[in-house]
């Protein structure tokens with residue numbers, strides 16, 4: 001099995017080439033969260049009144065949601081690539097080869113996580129230009145990084161079964177709208193206090209709110225609270241379930 | 254038996270749908286086996302089971318001494334599989350597609366292997382262009398080249414010439430024949446009877462989840478029935494008269510003035526028939542022999558009539 005790692009990297013490398021050769025993909029992925037960032041700060045920001053959040057701090061408040069939005073949008077492309085490899089017969093060719101069968105999906109995941117992290121770094125740099133400032137020390141930045149990369153791994157594995165099960169290009173990436181919806185019905189952009197009761201109860205307990213709160217606290221210079229550990233549990237749980245479904249579907253196609 | 258592939262009583266259902274009821278077949282080394290069947294007959298499904306992409310519900314697939322799912326990696330080292338759509342990476346160049354496969358097969362000098370195959374398949378000019386920009390024929394050639402990386406002894410091709418123009422099809426047939434000349438075993442599926450006729454040593458007809466007929470192309474054509482003698486006369490009256498004269502044969506009218514006579518005793522019996530007509534004073538304007546085609550077999554077998 002010493003070939004296992006090199007097979008995974010060979011397969012990931014192929015998709016990294018895909019990403020590098022379609023620059024419009026990365027532009028599309030980065031454009032939406034950046035547009036949201038600008039819109040919230042310069043258009044809606046003035047009218048957004050959040051308890052305990054001054055106008056100047058609003059960019060810091062929405063930044064975690066903006067980063068997760070980048071990852072959610074980007075994961076649509078992962079589902080798309082998986083769907084394309086399924087429908088073009090690439091998976092069949094790889095499956096018929098004398099390689100570890102799990103290297104194929106793992107190659108997809110490695111390239112996807114790299115792509116997502118790259119997009120996130122770009123969005124983060126742009127947000128610094130719009131006035132985002134963090135109070136986090138090195139350790140808190142590191143924990144933030146762990147959460148963000150964990151989120152990237154989670155949405156990547158989540159996108160795999162959708163790509164495998166999809167019947168068309170459009171349905172392959174549709175699940176990412178669900179992620180975006182969850183982001184909007186969370187504490188990402190506005191306080192949950194103002195939401196109607198049933199929506200608020202949902203928003204308070206869904207994983208996005210937990211993860212956004214955890215990142216927000218870390219970047220504000222706070223040490224990890226229960227939200228951080230709950231986020232880790234969510235991430236591991238959702239990743240494991242998606243991983244299980246991915247494997248099952250992969251062997252059926 | 255010295256068969257290289259042996260499929261025994263393979264069954265496969267997708268949910269409630271039975272796709273393969275009971276399939277058995279053998280492939281001899283160094284031959285071309287052609288699996289024929291209509292759309293949805295289960296050709297791709299059977300090929301996926303043989304190559305280990307899908308698990309059968311029952312039955313066994315042997316490659317010599319080795320059994321398929323158990324010795325999967327060892328067996329897969331000996332063959333290559335090319336899917337129904339050409340599975341080439343559209344974004345990568347032809348060169349990169351070939352080196353990708355060479356790397357996954359852990360071969361030494363992937364670049365050299367890629368160069369040699371590009372030359373052999375006449376793709377050197379397009380070597381550094383994205384495969385997405387290739388013509389249909391070029392994609393198929395690249396696809397076949399990818400299947401030859403590492404020089405496997407068995408080559409599986411799922412509908413290798415579907416969608417190609419006649420010239421490209423001929424090119425590909427030539428390449429497949431060359432592979433056989435090099436001693437490779439080839440297992441292909443096709444919907445084209447001409448392809449099976451031109452290329453294969455052994456044909457299996459898949460219908461209703463079973464191999465309903467098997468044999469060489471010649472044997473299969475014999476299944477379709479005897480050759481026919483077509484006779485054309487000057488007018489309808491002569492034709493009717495001739496039909497009466499040949500009452501001991503099976504005669505069918507194809508036109509008012511043309512008849513087709515079955516030749517169950519072989520082509521030479523047409524001489525007797527022509528002489529008989531001549532003796533009776535009937536002038537034959539034109540005549541010709543029509544051999545049964547695999548299409549006749551296909552129509553017979555796919556419709557399920559005997």
Ligand SMILES: Nc1ncnc2c1ncn2[C@@H]1O[C@H](COP(=O)(O)OP(=O)(O)OP(=O)(O)O)[C@@H](O)[C@H]1O
Pocket residue numbers: 252253267272290291292293294295296297298299337444
């Ligand atoms: N993964 C699958 N899940 C469910 N049904 C399937 C699956 N794969 C194939 N089938 C069904 O099995 C039947 C046989 O399909 P298969 O692709 O093997 O036929 P085929 O002979 O290759 O046809 P074609 O000439 O169109 O390629 C079809 O009815 C198809 O819908």
Ligand SMILES: [Mg+2]
Pocket residue numbers: 296297298337
């Ligand atoms: Mg098929």
